[in-house]
Amino acid sequence: MTLAAITVAAAQAPKIKLGFAKCAHCLPMSLTPGLAKGVEIEATGFNSGNDVLTALVSKSIDVAQVTYLHYVTALDKGFDVVAVSGQINGGSECISSNKLALPGDDWAAFKAVVAKAKAGGQPLKVAASRGNAQDIHMRGAFLKQGVDPNKDIQFVNIPNPADHFAALQREEIDMVCSVEPFASQIRLNGAGKHFVFPYDQAAGNLTNLIVTRSDVVASQRPGVQAVVGAVVALNEKLSADRGPWIDVINKLTGLDKAVATEALKNAAPDAAIHRSQTLAIAAMMRDLKYISKDVSAEVEKNMEYSFLEQATGKKKNDLGY
Amino acid sequence: MTSAIEVSQVAPVARTFPLSQAVERCVVPLLLIAGWEVFARSGYLPPALLPAPSAVLHALGDWVFGFDETTQTYSGHWTRDALASALRVFGGFALASALGILAGVAIGWSRVFEKTLEPTLQMLRPIPPVSWIPLAIIWFGIANKPAIFLVFLGAFFPVLMNTIHGVKTVDHNLVRAGAMMGATGRQLLTGIVFPAALPSIFSGLRIAIGSAWMLTVTAEMVAVKSGLGYVLWDSYYFLRYDLVLAAMISIGLLGYLSDLGLKAVMARVLHWQSATTVQGRAG
Numbered sequence: 001m002t003l004a005a006i007t008v009a010a011a012q013a014p015k016i017k018l019g020f021a022k023c024a025h026c027l028p029m030s031l032t033p034g035l036a037k038g039v040e041i042e043a044t045g046f047n048s049g050n051d052v053l054t055a056l057v058s059k060s061i062d063v064a065q066v067t068y069l070h071y072v073t074a075l076d077k078g079f080d081v082v083a084v085s086g087q088i089n090g091g092s093e094c095i096s097s098n099k100l101a102l103p104g105d106d107w108a109a110f111k112a113v114v115a116k117a118k119a120g121g122q123p124l125k126v127a128a129s130r131g132n133a134q135d136i137h138m139r140g141a142f143l144k145q146g147v148d149p150n151k152d153i154q155f156v157n158i159p160n161p162a163d164h165f166a167a168l169q170r171e172e173i174d175m176v177c178s179v180e181p182f183a184s185q186i187r188l189n190g191a192g193k194h195f196v197f198p199y200d201q202a203a204g205n206l207t208n209l210i211v212t213r214s215d216v217v218a219s220q221r222p223g224v225q226a227v228v229g230a231v232v233a234l235n236e237k238l239s240a241d242r243g244p245w246i247d248v249i250n251k252l253t254g255l256d257k258a259v260a261t262e263a264l265k266n267a268a269p270d271a272a273i274h275r276s277q278t279l280a281i282a283a284m285m286r287d288l289k290y291i292s293k294d295v296s297a298e299v300e301k302n303m304e305y306s307f308l309e310q311a312t313g314k315k316k317n318d319l320g321y
Numbered sequence: 322m323t324s325a326i327e328v329s330q331v332a333p334v335a336r337t338f339p340l341s342q343a344v345e346r347c348v349v350p351l352l353l354i355a356g357w358e359v360f361a362r363s364g365y366l367p368p369a370l371l372p373a374p375s376a377v378l379h380a381l382g383d384w385v386f387g388f389d390e391t392t393q394t395y396s397g398h399w400t401r402d403a404l405a406s407a408l409r410v411f412g413g414f415a416l417a418s419a420l421g422i423l424a425g426v427a428i429g430w431s432r433v434f435e436k437t438l439e440p441t442l443q444m445l446r447p448i449p450p451v452s453w454i455p456l457a458i459i460w461f462g463i464a465n466k467p468a469i470f471l472v473f474l475g476a477f478f479p480v481l482m483n484t485i486h487g488v489k490t491v492d493h494n495l496v497r498a499g500a501m502m503g504a505t506g507r508q509l510l511t512g513i514v515f516p517a518a519l520p521s522i523f524s525g526l527r528i529a530i531g532s533a534w535m536l537t538v539t540a541e542m543v544a545v546k547s548g549l550g551y552v553l554w555d556s557y558y559f560l561r562y563d564l565v566l567a568a569m570i571s572i573g574l575l576g577y578l579s580d581l582g583l584k585a586v587m588a589r590v591l592h593w594q595s596a597t598t599v600q601g602r603a604g
Contacts, residue, residue, distance in 0.1 A: 077367075131559055158544040163454070163458050167462070289393045
């Protein structure tokens, strides 16, 4: 292709503004512009998923990487969001304080500690960032084990996960369900011990989702298709080699490569959109009064599998439907 | 040519018509609210993204009175949240006032304190309070203490700077007259310099109380369970922009009321000033 032809092609390529949050699971989204074919992606990092979603619904960006919980919350508020691809799942870990001396993955020991603390009038203090994926994963896993997060423990809301480390180190909380790479940082620094990956519940390990708006789907279909293609290509690349992922975390956050490597042990590239688990998340969020109404119908209606089908060559039944 | 004094003479006439003065004060807010309502109802943005003032008022009403639980877990909890924030604000503000005035008087009055204390404090002053959050948690843990510390940081420097300015700009003739009357250094400081610096100190306190309320939003990002700033952040996580705006209005309102309270105290303490200033002349 001649330089002139390349210039013309570039000028004709659709332009998509993409937003992503700055967490270990989200940062690979910054690599999508280099993997995109037939689209010019302008990728912008935001401080939180809420900022990304706000930018999307206010039409500042066209495509957003958020969590499944953001998707459900947005639908509850009547926002126009359409799920077009999954991204990366996992990233939740419950870490107990050293003082608790709780064996890893030992639910029986945990339940005994919870019961003893409750009986003594000092319920176990368990922290998470209210309303994020880790909060939901923790609540679901605890409930499945017969521990009611609203009655049997004292829930402590620490909104910024960067603050989890200090709270656990100061022993102001007994356990935290944190997100990567903060969870790995806590463990590697000896401030706490692994208790459990809280994925044994109806929501599974779902974390990130790629969403857009229906007007973008209508007006920039090729652009959205190219973004989903880039996400699928990115996921295949990351599944084969975690090197670029570690590098991007190291480059964009300044975190040590050892922490990034550790964090990625609890991450699973996954472009599928998981319908049944999303419905479970919506039901949990309603039970917890995080949302005000039943959004099951909207959750299903706003999942658009066609982009993913085209990008992967698979049918939607094989893509989480 | 119109002088400033001539302009100020108009004010007492206006005071005889409190209704018209009230209307004057309400014009701009009412226009803003009407414009906001019209824009919000125009459909340019989804209502959930830009709630109309009526929707915000509804959310605020339910937050305060709990009439239909549309604000879910916050329904009827406004008083608790406002009190929690007020406790943090006034805790931090009181600490900032006491230390700011003490340090400001010391720096303004004594060259030794000026040389030893001021460079450090001036270096700390430009650091944004939000950047202290990690250290605040490490030093004070979670819940109220770091929040009060952050409010303190926001309020301390306005008090300090205004106190230093007030002390340093006291009329030298007053000090000389006191000294000629045989006053000791301590008597000069407590009997002449400090009272003369009070107008400036009160200016600092008024700026500080505003900063303290501003800092509640930052301070309540740290692990607290209640407060207007906490509700603001928590509502943002769940895209409840009506509650976000209701929290902003609540903070603005309480900040305004705090300033009115401070102005009332100032009017009492500085009653001697009313006869000597342009403001006093204007009534």
